[in-house]
Amino acid sequence: MQNPYKELWGLDPSIVFLNHGSFGATPKSILATQARWRSTMEEDPVYFNMEILPQMIRNSAERLATFLHTSAEQLVFVDNATTGVNAVLRSLLPVLRPSDEIVTTSHVYGAVWQTLQYLRDSTGVRLVTAEVPFPISHNDEVINAVKSALTPATKLVVVDHITSPTGILFPIEEIIRICQENEIYTLIDGAHAPGNVPINLDELQPSWYTGNCHKWMCAPKGTAFLWTSKEMAPFTHPTVISHNYKTGFIPEFDWTGTKDLTSILCLPDVLDLIQEWGGVEEITRKNKELLLKGRDILTSSLGIEAPASVSFLTTMATLPLTFEISPNEEAKLQLNKRLRSERSIQMPFMPFNNKMWFRISAFLYNTEDEYQYLAESLPTLF
Ligand SMILES: Cc1ncc(COP(=O)(O)O)c(C=O)c1O
Known part of the structure; x- marks a missing residue:
């Protein structure tokens, strides 16, 4: 055919x-755009990193913010969803206590579960797993599992937008609302969601949302984002601390050391292609x-x-x-x-x-x- x-x-x-789901696949035209950015970078790496890159990262953030229905002031780039999750969870290291609980679900992605264990080993925080059934036929089965795992000690709920082992869309709107009512922070792992379902972050209003652009948006590998609520921005730091520590959410994340950020500069072309399709x-x-x-x-x-x-x-x-x-x-x-x-x-x-x-x-x-x-x-x- x-x-x-x-x-x-x-x-x-x-x-x-x-298996588009595991690592995505990037169209040839986008890889050509990336190759052009790499050539530009190598014409004068100093000028590129000092003068061009900072503006172009923000340009990509503006375009992505429109796509995600939010403000670029709340949006930074990370290498992948694993890094986004790590940035948030490690930012919580100084404040979590052994009497606190973090809830996730039985469909959680392996690397995220390992990061939660690292947090438990470092702070003594209790991890609680909401057992979401599979096979599954109704959203209430997800909502009830999460609801019944919450206690007065729950500080954070970490939940997938679309799960990895089971490939299902979770009702995150309802989960975020329940958490808000109970003053519980929410970290949404949207590794599979951008380009797969429309996302409106200003409406969703979790505490944090991380998502990959290199899966279903078809961006080059290493293109992912972290969104923070305005409330949590001052407390959210990158996994790698660099020159701009404590100078603000955007500068801290926009520079975390020298690396190839050309994948991020392809985002305007990626978004144009999505429109074309x-x-x-x-x-x-x-x-x-x-x-x-x-x-x-x-x-x-x-x-x-x-x-x-x-x-x-x-x-x-x-x-x-x-x-x-x-x-x-x-x-x-x-x-x-x-x-x-x-x-x-x-x-x-x-x-x-x-x-x-x-x-x-x-x-x-x-x-x-x-x-x-x-x-x-x-x-x-x-
Ligand atoms: C739900 C979920 N979270 C996180 C990740 C990690 O994504 P990455 O390898 O891009 O960090 C994946 C990868 O498939 C995933 O499915």
């Missing part, structure tokens, strides 16, 4: 690429339509039940494997390697809730027949 979008990427044509809602509509077709192909040919109702889905779907396999990290990597080497398919397996699952992605360049091929290929692994 011909797909006109496919040629916009440099993806290996011999691989069926069904019809905007986030149109892109997501197309992706979701394809995802649902792919999911239907897989559930009917493998004889499995879809574990999440359609309203939870955006561009990823996690489905159960039909055969018994130990749900551990090693088995997951083995399966991924075999699927790539034996069937030329790139797709992740996910150990979760004592079971092994697989997660499909759908992006503009994918086609229905790729899911058909996956459905034929999976049983050959066993």
Whole structure:
């Protein structure tokens, strides 16, 4: 099946690429923009870093702020969502006490969970996990799990916008509202959300929100942001402290030492491309339509039940494997390697809730027949 979008990427044509979710994939035109910025940088690295870069970072922040419906004064760039989460959690090191509690959910991303453990080891804070069921059919199952984990000692709730192992959209509006009513801070891990769902940060008003532009917005790797509420800006510091410590949220984050920030300078072109493709809602509509077709192909040919109702889905779907396999990290990597080497398919397996699952992605360049091929290929692994 011909797909006109496919040629916009440099993806290996011999691989069926069904994993946009893990690291995104950047179109060739954006990589060309980045190469141009790199050349400009190397024409005079001093002039570039001192005179051009500071303005251009803020220019990208202004454009991204419009996209996220907020002010650039509350928006800084970080390397990735892991760094965004680390900046917030490590900023809390001086104030957390062993009597305090932090709530997250059982769908939390592994690296975020490790950072929370670091915080616990450093401060004695108690970590509480809200057990969100999977399979899942209603938003109330998420909301009730989080609500029942809250106590008068809860200081912070760390929750995904779209989860990694299960690929589902959490009702963060409601979770943020409940936390606000109980004077609990909220850190939203939006690693998968920008470019995937429309985001209005001024309306959402969490305490902090971090998101990746290098996944579903297709920006070059190393493009992510951290948004802070005005209240928390003075207390939020980058993971790497540099010259501008305590000079304000923007200057502290805009310079954290010498590095290649050309990915961030590509954001205006990335946002123009998203517009050219019809905007986030149109892109997501197309992706979701394809995802649902792919999911239907897989559930009917493998004889499995879809574990999440359609309203939870955006561009990823996690489905159960039909055969018994130990749900551990090693088995997951083995399966991924075999699927790539034996069937030329790139797709992740996910150990979760004592079971092994697989997660499909759908992006503009994918086609229905790729899911058909996956459905034929999976049983050959066993
Ligand atoms: C929910 C969630 N949080 C955080 C991350 C980390 O993203 P990054 O590797 O860009 O820091 C991921 C990556 O997939 C994720 O799915």
